[in-house]
Amino acid sequence: MEINGRVVRQDESLAVVGLLAGWGMLPLEVAASLKARGARIVCAALKGHADTKLADLCDHYRVFGIARLGAQIRFFRRYGVRHATMAGKVFKAQLMYHRWGWLHYLPDWRCVRAFYPYFVTGSRDRKDDSLLGAVVNEFAKDGIMFQPATDLVPELLLAEGHWAGPPLTAAQIRDIAFGWQIAKELGRLDIGQSVAVKGQSCLAVEAIEGTDACIRRAGELCAQGGFVVVKVAKPQQDMRFDVPTIGLGTLETMRQAGATVLAVEADRTIIVERTRVLKRARQWGIRLVAVHHGDASQLRPAPKRLSA
Incomplete structure (x- = not known):
């Protein structure tokens, strides 16, 4: 079929x-x-x-x-x-x-x-x-x-690649690698999945309030915007429940808060309304990248773009 x-x-x-x-x-x-x-x-x-x-x-x-x-x-x-x-x-x-x-x-x-x-x-x-x-x-x-x-429904998962937005800067690559380690530790402790980072400094971490509230809090603390959001699966992730998920709401919250990069874990993150999400990310200039566990620090500027 x-x-x-x-x-x-x-x-x-x-x-x-x-x-x-x-x-x-x-x-x-x-x-x-x-x-x-x-x-x-x-x-x-x-x-x-x-x-x-x-x-x-x-x-x-x-x-x-x-x-x-x-x-x-x-x-x-x-x-x-x-x-x-x-x-x-x-x-x-x-x-x-x-x-x-x-x-x-x-x-x-x-x-x-x-x-x-x-x-x-x-x-x-x-x-x-x-x-x-x-x-x-x-x-x-x-x-x-x-x-x-x-x-x-395996097509729900987002594969590795640079899916939307301009090329990453060297500073953004460093922030992804920095935030990845923190987010993984949060997951290991079963606290949350997401962190907001700028200049290799942690602005906000997710707990019971959820990813959107974490992003909004980071926006309040970083009035100049331009920060990075990293969302990953737990090291011990049970894929039956609480799998990292992004959608239009995630992007809208990022746009309002001033976030410019969303980095997620490839093949372990669900993307809802894929076509609409990628279209909006491109329109709003939000960089959306998916990387494998441990690979965030290996990203290079201007990675290959993938179509939806």
């Missing part, structure tokens, strides 16, 4: 795919690509997060409260889901630090049991990998195995 110029192989075991959908355009792109491959899609859409347009793309669609874990599992089982994937953002700060705590989301009994050590006794940490790992482990108890969205 050929999709978007790529030959893809349909796995008969993935004839039915469960989609646990969060916020953003990514769930829509995943659903559309799976549909084009002939898969039947069973979508559990997270309330207050997922786009309602998913209902038109999916064979079975239902909205669930984010803490209705048992209900989500039963929904998948009802329609024969054995393979599932996650796509889209969950607003972790809202979930964890709401005025009334996580009980505001009316967790069902399955959710209470799964997350009791995280939210009640505090015997386990609340890092992204810990919480999302608990989710997939709970589904696995009922025979539902989560797979990376990028395994099912």
